[in-house]
Amino acid sequence: MPSPIITTIQSHILEQQQQSGEASGTFSWMLSGITLATKMIAAEIRKAGLNDVYGAAGATNVQGEAQQKLDVFANEAMLHCLGMRDSVAALISEENDEPVIFNRSGDKAKYIIVFDPLDGSSNIDVNVNVGTIFSIFRRPDGVSVEDALLQPGTKQVAAGYVVYGPSTVFVYTTGNGVHGFTLDPAIGAYVLSFANMKMPEQGAYYSVNEANYDTFPETYKQYLTELRTGGLGQTYSSRYIGSLVADFHRTLLKGGVFLYPPTVKQPKGKLRLLYEANPLAWIAEQAGGRALSGNGRVLEINPESIHERTSLIVGSRVEVDRLEKLLQ
Ligand code: AHG
Ligand code: MN
Ligand code: MN
DSSP: OOOOOOOBHHHHHHHHHHHHTOOTTHHHHHHHHHHHHHHHHHHHHHHHHHHHHHHTTTTBOTTOOBOOOHHHHHHHHHHHHHHTOTTEEEEEETTOSSOEEOOOOSSSOOEEEEEEEEETGGGGGGTOOEEEEEEEEEOOTTOOTGGGSSOOGGGEEEEEEEEESSSEEEEEESSSOEEEEEEETTTTEEEEEESSOOOOSSOSEEEOOGGGGGGSOHHHHHHHHHHHTTTTSSOOEEOOOSOHHHHHHHHHHHOOEEEEOOOSSOTTOSEEIIIIIHHHHHHHHHTTOEEEOSSSBGGGOOOSSTTOEEOEEEEOHHHHHHHHHHHO
């Protein structure tokens, strides 16, 4: 029995690099910072319940380290692993009010990485899937880092997420399709498990926090009623995990639509444009799906601030087209 050909994410990124024209080695070295950090986060998440047990001695774990909340740990892991890559000019994290700017001279420091280190943190304590989301921009030559921090999603050079669930799956795009890798804990490597992922044209699920239904704009209520009453030619089931990465990953695999419409509490939507909506919007489009903000394509929004929020409708073409028509 010939041994199975495994493609690790490192070899896959190198291949992609040749195609995407990113500087050889620099790009894959930088992405390896993300895969390393996510392996550290995955390991820590697996221990989460145990930390409580070990940590019972009063907020220090067996190594005597101060007990860290997982989102602090995840943020530290991403900042540490990426900060060491000298191709990184700046990091923007959901957990940091201000960008972390590395004053590295010359043109080597030319990437800006934006990330949500731990998405779905409210689900950690109940042992439900959480994730990490990232998006990478290039600093145009001759442009200062400060002036390169707010770019539209169309300028991303790479985007991806990791969903920490029954298995740890890493999904990314550099503009040549969407590819998924599953972490093999036995060898500590992400191995190719979903090549060229394509989102179904239409799916069987819609995903929305129904508790906000009464404060949705009328058009969204009409849309949800259509989904529930066969308006799109089929029945739907509702799935809402409450971790964006997990709800998105299911939508990518099974099709359907995820939406976080404007609400009275969050009139501009709750999800963050730079490190939640943009990376997932690009992945959706690369897989044949669509992503809107309620008034146009998410990827075309010109951000005004690094933590700005947006409403998000992302999923299969049929479902998103229908809502777009209703919103027009
Ligand atoms: P984060 O944990 O990074 O703050 O993100 C939580 C987000 C997203 O993961 C999820 O889709 C959304 O919050 C759920 O919001 P509601 O609880 O309001 O539905
Ligand atoms: Mn999040
Ligand atoms: Mn988060």
